[in-house]
Structures are given as C-alpha cells and as structure tokens.
Amino acid sequence: xxxxxxxxxxxxxxxxxxxxxxxxxxxxxxxxxxxxxxxxxxxxxxxxxxxxxxxxxxxxxxxxxxxxxxxxxxxxxxxxxxxxxxxxxxxxxxxxxxxxxxxxxxxxxxxxxxxxxxxxxxxxxxxxxxxxxxxxxxxxxxxxxxxxxxxxxxxxxxxxxxxxxxxxxxxxxxxxxxxxxxxxxxxxxxx
Numbered sequence: 001x002x003x004x005x006x007x008x009x010x011x012x013x014x015x016x017x018x019x020x021x022x023x024x025x026x027x028x029x030x031x032x033x034x035x036x037x038x039x040x041x042x043x044x045x046x047x048x049x050x051x052x053x054x055x056x057x058x059x060x061x062x063x064x065x066x067x068x069x070x071x072x073x074x075x076x077x078x079x080x081x082x083x084x085x086x087x088x089x090x091x092x093x094x095x096x097x098x099x100x101x102x103x104x105x106x107x108x109x110x111x112x113x114x115x116x117x118x119x120x121x122x123x124x125x126x127x128x129x130x131x132x133x134x135x136x137x138x139x140x141x142x143x144x145x146x147x148x149x150x151x152x153x154x155x156x157x158x159x160x161x162x163x164x165x166x167x168x169x170x171x172x173x174x175x176x177x178x179x180x181x182x183x184x185x186x187x188x189x190x191x
Contacts, residue, residue, distance in 0.1 A: 011163070011166060015161040015166035016169065016170055016173055018159075018160055018161065019160065019161075019170040019173070020173075022160055023157045023174065026156070026157050027157065027174060027177055027178060028181065029155065030112075030155055030157065031177075031178050031181030031182050031185060033112055034112050035185040035186050037110055037138070038074050038186065039186070040110060042075070042108065042110050042111045043075035043077060043106075043108075043111050043112075044060070044074075044076040044077070044111070044113075045076075045079055045102075045103060045106060045107055045112070045113045045114070046059055046076065046077070046078050046079065046080075046113075046114045046116070047078065047099045047102075047115060047116065047125065047128060048080065048116030048117060048122070048142075049122055049124065049125070051168045052116035052117060052118060052122075052142075052171070053078075053080035054080075055116055055168065055171050055172050055175060056080050056114070056116055057080055057081060058172065058175070059076070059078075059172075059175040059178070059179065060076040062175075062176070062179045063075070063076035063179060063182070067176070067180060067183055068179075068180065068183070069183055069187060069191070070190070071186070071187045071190060074182070074186075077106065079099050079102045079103070079106075079128075085098075086098045089101050089102075096123045096124045096127055097127065098124055099125065099127070100124070100127040100128040100130070100131040103128045103131045103132050104131050104135070107131075107132055107135050107137050108135070108137070109135060109136035109137065110138065111132075111137045111138070112137065112138045112140060113129065113132035113137045113138070114142060115128055115129045115139070115140070115141050115149055115153070116142040116171060117141070117142070117143055117147065117149050118143070118144045118159075118164050118168060118171075119143070119147050120141065120144060120145070120146050120147015120148060120149040120150050121147040121148050121149070122149070125141075125149055126148050126149055126152065129141060129149060129152050133152065133154070138154050139152070139154045140155045140156075140157060141153035141156045141157070142157050142159075142171050142174070143157070143158050143159070144158065144159055144160070144161065144162070144164075144167040145158060145159075145160050145162070146158060157174055159174075
C-alpha cells in the first residue's frame with residue numbers, strides 16, 4: 001500500500017509539472033483577461049460535469065468569498081449549482097443545454113466563461129462554449145489533452161496526461177493559480 005501511495009503521489013506531481021509547463025503563459029494571459037473583465041464589471045462563469053462540476057463550484061467560491069487574501073468579493077458563478085434550472089432544462093429540452101441556456105441568460109460580452117471537461121468532448125460544455133463565443137464572451141476550456149472544446153475555445157488550458165484523476169488534480173491546481181494571479185493583479189497592495 002505504501003508503494004501505491006508513493007506511486008500516486010509521484011504521478012500527481014509529474015502531471016502537475018507537465019500541466020504547468022504546457023500552460024504557464026496561458027494561465028498568465030487568462031488571469032489578465034479575468035482581471036480585466038472583473039474590473040470592467042464583468043463576471044466569470046464556470047461549469048463542468050461530475051468532478052469538474054465540483055471544481056467549478058470550488059473555484060467560483062474562491063472568487064466570491066476569498067482565496068488567500070482578504071479582499072472584496074469577485075463576481076463568479078458556477079453554473080452547476082441550481083438544481084431547479086438544471087433539471088428543468090434537462091427535462092424540457094436536453095441535458096446538452098443545461099449550461100448553454102444559463103450562459104445565454106447570464107453571460108454578457110467580455111465575461112470570461114470557463115468550461116471544464118477532462119475529455120474535452122462533453123457535449124454540454126462544448127455547446128455552452130459556442131454560445132459564449134457567439135455572445136462575445138472570452139472562452140476558456142480546461143481539458144485533458146484537448147478534445148473538441150480545445151478547438152473552439154479562445155484559450156485552452158490542458159492537463160496533458162491520460163488518467164482522469166490526474167487531470168482533475170491538475171485542473172484544481174491551475175484553478176487555484178488563476179485565483180492567486182487574479183488577486184495579485186487586482187489587489188497588489190495585499191501582497
């Protein structure tokens with residue numbers, strides 16, 4: 001069991017190193033875009049399925065409440081939390097539209113929309129990214145190695161590994177990095 005624990009730790013560390021190496025400039029550019037949007041009165045919309053839904057909620061909470069420094073709340077919404085909206089859309093239309101309808105209703109030009117999909121091929125994430133792009137929002141895809149979401153997003157942040165658990169670990173790390181960078185851009189006096 002100790003060997004399994006050690007192997008898992010080593011695989012996670014290697015995956016994170018690969019993800020940061022592949023995305024360091026994209027993380028900086030995305031943080032700048034997010035800070036610009038928030039400064040201009042925009043917001044961040046985040047969504048995904050399963051573990052990615054949990055990651056969306058986690059990151060939105062870090063922006064609305066706080067990350068590592070005391071500061072004003074920042075506008076961020078996880079589109080994975082309102083069961084009445086999600087189930088009514090899923091029931092009346094299709095599960096593929098649970099995020100796109102919310103983006104159409106809540107998103108505005110220059111908002112930042114982050115779709116999380118470990119495969120990069122989740123139909124509801126792809127559809128929402130397309131709706132966001134049509135509405136003039138900046139789209140970001142958090143994926144594993146790419147997928148269809150990578151082809152349509154303005155910015156793609158990848159976790160270039162083949163194991164879903166490692167991809168999710170990379171996504172939450174990079175989400176935390178975005179929180180930290182945005183805070184440092186918007187509130188330099190706190191650091």
